[in-house]
Amino acid sequence: MHNQLTCEQVSALLSFYVEDKLSKKLSEYVKQHLECCPICMEKYIKMQNMINRFMDIQNQEIDNPYATKQYEDFKSNLSAYVDNELDDFENIKIKKIAISNPLARQDLENIYTFKKLLHSSFEKTKNDLKTDYSKNIISQLQHEDSKEKIQDPFFKVVITFFTMITFIVAGVIYILYF
């Protein structure tokens, strides 16, 4: 299939590509673009290097007394924890380690900071986008976001509350005026 992504679109998608968050098809398009575009490839390498440096810093902590077997377990579950993929029991285990182990706590803070960074760079790129195709990609991604928001229990309660109020007001108006 012909690769149609522009450099702008690839920059917008790059952080998701590095994090392996794109669909298989989209990820393949980005990969094809990188193979034939040295400018985007350079950006990709820079981003990858940044992540590798981040990993190196973590590896240097190996001599630290807190670098225990428990900490290793924590690290291997960290990304699943941040992505909300663990069950309750494992979640509590991760939280306990994060409280008692400063290395673990630092990792958790780093990963949240990193996620925020990716998100803000994505927001910035989004504002720079012009073409309809990239807007389409972005709106698909946002659509996934908004689905999550609706599942938020607080959001549900608010919606239910306002629906009830609407019905009560409508009922009162009906009784008074009809």
Ligand SMILES: [Zn+2]
């Ligand atoms: Zn390019």
